[in-house]
Amino acid sequence: MTVAQHALRPDPSGVPSTAPGVGFSKRPHVTIRGLSKRFDTAVIYDNFDLDIPRGELISVFGPNGCGKSTLINMIAGLIPVDAGEILFDGMRLDEIKFGYVFQNYREALFPWMRAFDNIAYPLKMMNVPAAERKARTEKLVAHLGVKIDLNLYPYKMSGGQQQLVSIMRALVVEPEILFLDEPFSALDYEMTLFMRDQLQKLFMESGTTMVLVSHDLEEAVYLADRVLLLSRHPARVADFKVVRSARPRTDATLSDADFVQTKAHCLDVFQREVRRA
Amino acid sequence: MNTKRLEVFLPLIGVAGLVAIWSGATFLKLVDPVLLPSPASTFDAFWKGMDGRLGFDFAKTVYRTAMATVIAAVIAIPLGIVLGASERVYRSLEFVIDFFRSTPASAMFPLFLVLFGVGDETKISVAAFGAILVILFNVAYGVMNARKTRLLAAKVMGASRLRVLFDVMLLESLPQTFVGLRNGVSLALVIIVVAEMFIGSQDGLGHSVFEAQQLFDMPRMYAAIFAAGALGYGLNLLFLLIERRFVHWSGK
Numbered sequence A: 001m002t003v004a005q006h007a008l009r010p011d012p013s014g015v016p017s018t019a020p021g022v023g024f025s026k027r028p029h030v031t032i033r034g035l036s037k038r039f040d041t042a043v044i045y046d047n048f049d050l051d052i053p054r055g056e057l058i059s060v061f062g063p064n065g066c067g068k069s070t071l072i073n074m075i076a077g078l079i080p081v082d083a084g085e086i087l088f089d090g091m092r093l094d095e096i097k098f099g100y101v102f103q104n105y106r107e108a109l110f111p112w113m114r115a116f117d118n119i120a121y122p123l124k125m126m127n128v129p130a131a132e133r134k135a136r137t138e139k140l141v142a143h144l145g146v147k148i149d150l151n152l153y154p155y156k157m158s159g160g161q162q163q164l165v166s167i168m169r170a171l172v173v174e175p176e177i178l179f180l181d182e183p184f185s186a187l188d189y190e191m192t193l194f195m196r197d198q199l200q201k202l203f204m205e206s207g208t209t210m211v212l213v214s215h216d217l218e219e220a221v222y223l224a225d226r227v228l229l230l231s232r233h234p235a236r237v238a239d240f241k242v243v244r245s246a247r248p249r250t251d252a253t254l255s256d257a258d259f260v261q262t263k264a265h266c267l268d269v270f271q272r273e274v275r276r277a
Numbered sequence B: 001m002n003t004k005r006l007e008v009f010l011p012l013i014g015v016a017g018l019v020a021i022w023s024g025a026t027f028l029k030l031v032d033p034v035l036l037p038s039p040a041s042t043f044d045a046f047w048k049g050m051d052g053r054l055g056f057d058f059a060k061t062v063y064r065t066a067m068a069t070v071i072a073a074v075i076a077i078p079l080g081i082v083l084g085a086s087e088r089v090y091r092s093l094e095f096v097i098d099f100f101r102s103t104p105a106s107a108m109f110p111l112f113l114v115l116f117g118v119g120d121e122t123k124i125s126v127a128a129f130g131a132i133l134v135i136l137f138n139v140a141y142g143v144m145n146a147r148k149t150r151l152l153a154a155k156v157m158g159a160s161r162l163r164v165l166f167d168v169m170l171l172e173s174l175p176q177t178f179v180g181l182r183n184g185v186s187l188a189l190v191i192i193v194v195a196e197m198f199i200g201s202q203d204g205l206g207h208s209v210f211e212a213q214q215l216f217d218m219p220r221m222y223a224a225i226f227a228a229g230a231l232g233y234g235l236n237l238l239f240l241l242i243e244r245r246f247v248h249w250s251g252k
């Protein structure tokens, strides 16, 4: 791909990513069939099926230890599946570009590289020439309007800045899908609020399918087009709830009747699942 | 008044105290002057010596210690990376490494004497032997303890196993490698100085200390001891400075 062709991918179907209708308006992006996974004797997934729609931000929410991380780690190929098939538009993981953002940004970034080189690193793995790596990284930074000094080493940055660098590193390859495992849970509250809006902005601008694990229900609903509610393991889909609130969502959205109702519904489902012994 | 700036001079208080006690002890003749010469005569022997014979011995010891450390690093660092990259390989050799790491290197002198004779080779190779095991152990641990998340991060970005080794594991292990190098150079110095005392040596700081003692030239003996101390301290400091320059993320 040349520099000229580089642009953050617009939603390919031209359908706005705001307020999707009930049911999928598009062909599913990820199809998971017959997924099974166990750790020792604990069955985490048993013949699990799921479709993830394209161009949407999916929040994954459920009881602690139910298998949220395990799910996205299997989809992203970080851990092997015991059985089952995960396809992306019919293709295997090694045929697509994807990004992954870890919770622990401190350990996920490379402290020996400046932030800019951290962001450009995945392009190096794709054998993109140095000059083009630089151009593409600069373009991404300009596009996102990020105002941090990327000549700094990560350890000189605040937690939020480091996580922003991690997210940019995941986005620089123009991934078709981005996975985020509790990306903000190591940040303080103020920074979390700021980063939520940054992520929403990135999502609206890129239209990339995103799968976000969150342990904070308000955050999960606030960011999502759909909330995937999982049961205790072996995990089932307790609900796959559409969030209708229009984007960009703001503080006002939090007190919006529709939003409040959706959140209450998710909480109900969650509590039902937690009480189930 | 800026007390922060004055704090830089705090370490000098210990030095001044030591010299004061030493001067007091010699001035009041609390210790036999033959066994403990005055600071003035010792420093006189040091300055004059460093310009002549002591300086030559100092250079010899620096050379041998440096050779031993360089040889050890060249062998131990690549080997440590290979061992550390595969936990199974390391576990299978761990006992052997630990065993020889625990063996006093001085016990190897007779063997190396038979192998290399009484020249520099023996001293340097025994010191290198000791330093290799220390460095190897630290490098391997540094590689093995590379942050799991960082390795996964490189993997999801499409890095091959070889790339992960060079781009991540190698750099991850650098802080621990420097711990190994600092310990290794200290050990090499100890072994070199001991070797210079006993096995047919004509020069070096160990020889200088030993010879001065035999001749009962106490100022010269103390001067040589100080030279050895300064060398050990200086080598440690040198590695710390190199580390701070090149492994800027260490401990961050």
Ligand SMILES: Nc1ncnc2c1ncn2[C@@H]1O[C@H](COP(=O)(O)OP(=O)(O)O)[C@@H](O)[C@H]1O
Residues within 6 Å of the ligand: A039, A040, A042, A044, A063, A064, A065, A066, A067, A068, A069, A070, A071, A233
């Ligand atoms: N590598 C592992 N070995 C054994 N058990 C594991 C491993 N990883 C996760 N588990 C277990 O699997 C379950 C699901 O884990 P995880 O997906 O991390 O939960 P969460 O939903 O909190 O992200 C938990 O009970 C956890 O203890």
Ligand SMILES: [Mg+2]
Residues within 6 Å of the ligand: A068, A069, A070, A213
């Ligand atoms: Mg988790």
